[in-house]
Amino acid sequence: MKKLEGKASGSSDVVTSDVTHVSDATLRQFMGYHMKRAFNIIQSDLGRTLKPFDLRMLTYTALVLIVDNPGLRQSQLADAMDVERPNLVVIIDELERRELIVRDRVPTDRRAYALKVTLTGRQLYEKAVAAVTAHEEQLLQQLDGDTRQIVIAALKTIETNRGKA
Amino acid sequence: MKKLEGKASGSSDVVTSDVTHVSDATLRQFMGYHMKRAFNIIQSDLGRTLKPFDLRMLTYTALVLIVDNPGLRQSQLADAMDVERPNLVVIIDELERRELIVRDRVPTDRRAYALKVTLTGRQLYEKAVAAVTAHEEQLLQQLDGDTRQIVIAALKTIETNRGKA
DNA sequence: TATTGTTATACTCTATAACTATA
DNA sequence: TATAGTTATAGAGTATAACAATA
Numbered sequence: 001m002k003k004l005e006g007k008a009s010g011s012s013d014v015v016t017s018d019v020t021h022v023s024d025a026t027l028r029q030f031m032g033y034h035m036k037r038a039f040n041i042i043q044s045d046l047g048r049t050l051k052p053f054d055l056r057m058l059t060y061t062a063l064v065l066i067v068d069n070p071g072l073r074q075s076q077l078a079d080a081m082d083v084e085r086p087n088l089v090v091i092i093d094e095l096e097r098r099e100l101i102v103r104d105r106v107p108t109d110r111r112a113y114a115l116k117v118t119l120t121g122r123q124l125y126e127k128a129v130a131a132v133t134a135h136e137e138q139l140l141q142q143l144d145g146d147t148r149q150i151v152i153a154a155l156k157t158i159e160t161n162r163g164k165a
Numbered sequence: 166m167k168k169l170e171g172k173a174s175g176s177s178d179v180v181t182s183d184v185t186h187v188s189d190a191t192l193r194q195f196m197g198y199h200m201k202r203a204f205n206i207i208q209s210d211l212g213r214t215l216k217p218f219d220l221r222m223l224t225y226t227a228l229v230l231i232v233d234n235p236g237l238r239q240s241q242l243a244d245a246m247d248v249e250r251p252n253l254v255v256i257i258d259e260l261e262r263r264e265l266i267v268r269d270r271v272p273t274d275r276r277a278y279a280l281k282v283t284l285t286g287r288q289l290y291e292k293a294v295a296a297v298t299a300h301e302e303q304l305l306q307q308l309d310g311d312t313r314q315i316v317i318a319a320l321k322t323i324e325t326n327r328g329k330a
Numbered sequence: 331t332a333t334t335g336t337t338a339t340a341c342t343c344t345a346t347a348a349c350t351a352t353a
Numbered sequence: 354t355a356t357a358g359t360t361a362t363a364g365a366g367t368a369t370a371a372c373a374a375t376a
Contacts, residue, residue, distance in 0.1 A: 038323045136194075
């Protein structure tokens with residue numbers, strides 16, 4: 001929580017309602033509050049890192065998953081990305097328009113597409129992954145390996161508890 | 166990462182591109198990836214918790230900070246919430262329209278408003294905080310106190326590194 | 331009947347510029 | 354001239370219903 005300077009109420013005690021320091025006492029214990037703030041920063045920071053490649057977090061994630069899983073179908077990718085199928089369509093459209101991936105037909109199921117990276121896509125992937133790795137190293141430089149692992153494990157646990165709360 | 170069932174390619178080896186399990190090998194090391202997934206879950210889960218009170222994460226956070234900091238100004242609140250001032254206006258509008266808070270004039274600075282909770286607002290606050298606390302307890306039940314503190318400390322560190330990466 | 335991808339649509343959150351009234 | 358709050362607006366992410374083609 002940022003400590004807000006505010007304007008001191010002066011030497012008099014007449015003005016009683018001036019807030020010179022914002023307290024987040026009630027929120028401090030809530031994971032969601034900290035998560036949101038940290039995620040906002042990661043999101044915008046990562047956006048800056050990906051801008052030179054004309055990628056956003058969503059297009060970057062989709063590209064990486066397609067490279068790692070050639071032949072992936074859109075519904076599988078949507079599931080893996082935790083994105084609704086309709087919202088994935090525009091993401092795939094964009095990657096295809098830029099000729100970073102292709103939509104191949106699946107011979108055994110003519111409803112589906114097998115997503116594959118192109119050479120151009122793979123080259124962009126290499127550069128983008130390197131940039132993101134360097135960026136994360138900067139962002140997390142003060143956290144040691146053990147701490148990172150604890151955090152990642154905790155985040156996965158939260159995932160697992162989805163819907164139970 | 167959810168393990169996707171996929172359809173087995175059958176007993177033959179002819180179909181080579183069927184993905185039966187989505188690998189996130191490249192993404193697994195990225196904090197931003199896990200953070201996004203966990204935050205999405207917290208966000209939607211929390212939304213469900215706050216729905217009976219007709220609150221969202223943003224209106225809830227604003228209400229709590231106003232209760233904890235009577236007389237807070239909008240610009241201070243925007244700063245504390247990491248929200249742009251224009252975006253806070255509609256949040257405050259909504260809370261005021263529902264008579265949960267009031268915009269009092271600051272006598273010493275007629276440009277500013279001193280935000281204060283009403284009795285109705287305070288009553289909603291009590292119930293909402295209790296519900297959110299219970300919800301978080303459910304969501305984080307598998308994480309012990311030490312782990313939670315490590316995670317929160319890590320999230321704050323990320324906040325502190327804002328813009329450096 | 332069920333599933334894959336698609337279209338259309340709506341709502342929320344975020345970000346910027348420009349205005350007003352005060353300081 | 355700078356600041357507090359506001360208006361307008363645009364972009365991005367998310368969510369649901371309904372459709373055509375195929376299984």
